[in-house]
Amino acid sequence: MAPILEIRDAVKIYSTAADEAPALGGVSFSVEPGEFVAIMGPSGSGKSTLMNIIGCLDRPTTGSYILDGVDVARMDEDQLAEIRATRIGFVFQSFNLLPRSTVMRNVILPMIYTRVPVGERETRASKALEAVGLDENRWYHKTNELSGGQMQRVAIARALVNDPAIILADEPTGNLDTRTGQVILETFRRLQQQGRTIVLITHEHDVAEYADRTVHLRDGLVVSHEEAEAHDSARSGEEAR
Amino acid sequence: MSIYDLVHETMLSVTTNKVRSFLTVLGIVVGIASVILMVAIGQGSQATITNSIKAAGSNLLVVTPGGRSAGAFGGGGGGFGGSNSGAKLTQADVNLISQLPGVAHIAANSTSREALSVPGANVNISVTGVGDGYQTVKAIETSTGVFVTPEDIRGGTKVVVLGPTAVTDLFPAGTDPLGQKIRIKGILFTVVGVTKSKGGSSFMNADEVAYIPLTTLQRYLTGSDAISTINVEATTAEGMTSLQNDITTTLLAAHHITDTTKADFSVLSQSDILSTASTITGTFTLLLAAISGISLVVGGIGIMNMMLTTVTERTREIGLRKAIGARPVDITSQFLAEAITLCLIGGVIGISLGWGLSALITATGVLTTEVSLGAVGIAVGVCAGIGIVFGYYPARRASKLDPIEALRYQ
Ligand SMILES: Nc1ncnc2c1ncn2[C@@H]1O[C@H](COP(=O)(O)OP(=O)(O)OP(=O)(O)O)[C@@H](O)[C@H]1O
Ligand SMILES: [Mg+2]
Numbered sequence: 001m002a003p004i005l006e007i008r009d010a011v012k013i014y015s016t017a018a019d020e021a022p023a024l025g026g027v028s029f030s031v032e033p034g035e036f037v038a039i040m041g042p043s044g045s046g047k048s049t050l051m052n053i054i055g056c057l058d059r060p061t062t063g064s065y066i067l068d069g070v071d072v073a074r075m076d077e078d079q080l081a082e083i084r085a086t087r088i089g090f091v092f093q094s095f096n097l098l099p100r101s102t103v104m105r106n107v108i109l110p111m112i113y114t115r116v117p118v119g120e121r122e123t124r125a126s127k128a129l130e131a132v133g134l135d136e137n138r139w140y141h142k143t144n145e146l147s148g149g150q151m152q153r154v155a156i157a158r159a160l161v162n163d164p165a166i167i168l169a170d171e172p173t174g175n176l177d178t179r180t181g182q183v184i185l186e187t188f189r190r191l192q193q194q195g196r197t198i199v200l201i202t203h204e205h206d207v208a209e210y211a212d213r214t215v216h217l218r219d220g221l222v223v224s225h226e227e228a229e230a231h232d233s234a235r236s237g238e239e240a241r
Numbered sequence: 242m243s244i245y246d247l248v249h250e251t252m253l254s255v256t257t258n259k260v261r262s263f264l265t266v267l268g269i270v271v272g273i274a275s276v277i278l279m280v281a282i283g284q285g286s287q288a289t290i291t292n293s294i295k296a297a298g299s300n301l302l303v304v305t306p307g308g309r310s311a312g313a314f315g316g317g318g319g320g321f322g323g324s325n326s327g328a329k330l331t332q333a334d335v336n337l338i339s340q341l342p343g344v345a346h347i348a349a350n351s352t353s354r355e356a357l358s359v360p361g362a363n364v365n366i367s368v369t370g371v372g373d374g375y376q377t378v379k380a381i382e383t384s385t386g387v388f389v390t391p392e393d394i395r396g397g398t399k400v401v402v403l404g405p406t407a408v409t410d411l412f413p414a415g416t417d418p419l420g421q422k423i424r425i426k427g428i429l430f431t432v433v434g435v436t437k438s439k440g441g442s443s444f445m446n447a448d449e450v451a452y453i454p455l456t457t458l459q460r461y462l463t464g465s466d467a468i469s470t471i472n473v474e475a476t477t478a479e480g481m482t483s484l485q486n487d488i489t490t491t492l493l494a495a496h497h498i499t500d501t502t503k504a505d506f507s508v509l510s511q512s513d514i515l516s517t518a519s520t521i522t523g524t525f526t527l528l529l530a531a532i533s534g535i536s537l538v539v540g541g542i543g544i545m546n547m548m549l550t551t552v553t554e555r556t557r558e559i560g561l562r563k564a565i566g567a568r569p570v571d572i573t574s575q576f577l578a579e580a581i582t583l584c585l586i587g588g589v590i591g592i593s594l595g596w597g598l599s600a601l602i603t604a605t606g607v608l609t610t611e612v613s614l615g616a617v618g619i620a621v622g623v624c625a626g627i628g629i630v631f632g633y634y635p636a637r638r639a640s641k642l643d644p645i646e647a648l649r650y651q
Contacts, residue, residue, distance in 0.1 A: 057564055058645045078568050085566020096561045096648055100257060112246040113566040158565070
């Protein structure tokens with residue numbers, strides 16, 4: 001089967017740090033549709049950089065990124081926006097919620113760019129918030145009144161609300177206790193069973209165990225691929241570089 | 242992003258930052274209010290002047306010394322044309338015109354600014370020496386006493402008729418002015434009458450006047466037989482044009498001038514005066530509007546400044562919106578809509594404020610103001626225009642932000 005996303009020889013050099021080692025030093029890696037992939041690696045190894053490229057938020061300095069069989073380099077701003085709005089749900093490492101808006105407004109926000117009918121929005125947002133297990137009495141609070149774990153769940157709910165085919169989560173359980181973390185991971189696994197593709201960054205091995213496959217990064221390079229034995233849904237035919 | 246969302250987002254943003262919105266709007270409020278007010282004052286004055294010219298009678302022709310190009314606006318008793326070099330009108334000209342067919346009334350006058358004094362008071366006002374028929378043509382009524390009589394004019398007597406303001410200027414309240422002696426340029430005159438109040442305009446107070454016989458003025462005050470204005474009333478409105486031509490040819494012949502462009506006098510009809518007056522007041526209105534327009538531009542720059550600050554302040558928000566799928570056009574229209582909305586809110590408040598202030602000024606009686614719907618319409622258009630012009634640059638800047646950089650912005 002054709003990979004849903006494929007990165008070839010991606011190099012990322014941040015212009016402000018041109019004299020330093022590149023954030024990504026030539027990464028190749030691909031994900032099959034319906035796969036659940038974990039990315040691990042020490043801090044500063046380029047995980048978020050790679051994730052931003054996968055999420056069409058950033059472009060590699062050299063190398064290519066092919067999403068759904070189309071080279072992202074050939075897309076214009078509007079096409080990228082369209083993909084970010086409809087194909088990808090992105091959970092940011094630093095949440096990026098609108099602080100002075102309510103939880104509900106934050107979760108509704110992506111739907112104004114996909115033109116979901118006004119009447120449906122609140123229902124869909126409520127479903128997403130229920131899925132991440134956020135207490136209903138928080139839904140109309142401003143997000144700057146929430147705890148870190150609650151913010152994390154709002155950020156995940158926002159990523160799920162447009163029903164994206166690909167969910168990208170940068171340390172989605174970093175701020176959660178083990179039990180809540182498991183609820184979120186179970187949600188991801190359920191989404192995978194419904195056919196979604198999931199890429200998740202984590203530092204924790206027990207989180208990575210939910211994935212079919214783990215990619216290890218170090219200093220901007222892929223150092224190893226590791227198939228999980230616990231799940232047989234992995235279909236990766238990817239070769240390590 | 243749909244229109245509904247655009248409106249909704251704009252409302253949210255404007256209402257969540259109330260202080261900022263208020264300060265942004267303030268510049269526009271002041272700008273628009275002053276434009277509305279200034280144009281109202283200009284147009285009010287225009288209407289006042291036009292009405293007073295029309296009140297002088299539609300069959301009126303005004304002959305003044307000096308060519309059309311020089312001091313043409315000498316009508317209405319003002320006498321700006323009186324001092325024109327060399328060129329002058331005399332009683333001989335008045336007599337010639339009075340023999341023309343179609344003349345109903347003719348009134349010559351000459352005006353000079355003089356010091357009027359009584360023991361203990363002193364005013365400097367315009368003294369009009371009036372010829373026969375002046376009272377009829379100018380429709381002057383007296384409240385007490387009599388006006389200057391034809392006998393006074395023939396005899397050159399030293400009598401004076403005062404306007405009500407001149408009376409209060411000179412005499413203590415309660416004094417009967419009739420029979421009082423006043424000095425004009427040091428010469429003693431007897432007050433024989435007081436005219437009824439005509440009400441003042443801001444430009445010339447029609448009540449601060451004194452009338453004496455023309456002959457007296459010429460003999461004792463100006464020392465010249467020059468006449469500054471001849472008012473001619475035609476018998477019919479239709480006869481105006483031919484009378485105007487007759488007067489011109491008669492005077493040209495009398496003054497031995499063959500080249501009409503070198504005429505040393507001008508004959509103006511009411512419509513000529515009206516158009517001159519409206520040119521002047523129109524320029525005046527435009528000047529006022531231009532001055533207040535500057536404050537509007539300043540208000541617009543204020544909007545741009547505030548929008549740029551907003552874009553910087555909300556960089557992370559913009560980055561997030563782009564990251565979750567906002568297209569550049571969505572961001573542009575969001576910020577543009579915000580700028581336009583602020584401008585329109587400012588415009589509406591400014592229009593109400595300007596309107597209210599004009600009404601207030603009219604109520605105090607100092608000036609007459611007239612708010613025109615045209616000015617209001619233009620103000621609304623200008624507001625939206627300012628929003629677009631000064632909101633576009635910040636909005637474009639916002640839409641071009643790189644999502645990752647914007648999200649990392651502190
Ligand atoms: N915008 C940027 N400008 C300059 N350098 C950057 C930028 N973003 C990341 N880097 C650098 O690139 C390298 C990789 O950063 P990245 O954020 O991808 O690490 P990470 O693996 O996500 O780390 P963590 O686990 O701490 O989140 C780091 O050395 C970092 O300093
Ligand atoms: Mg990271």
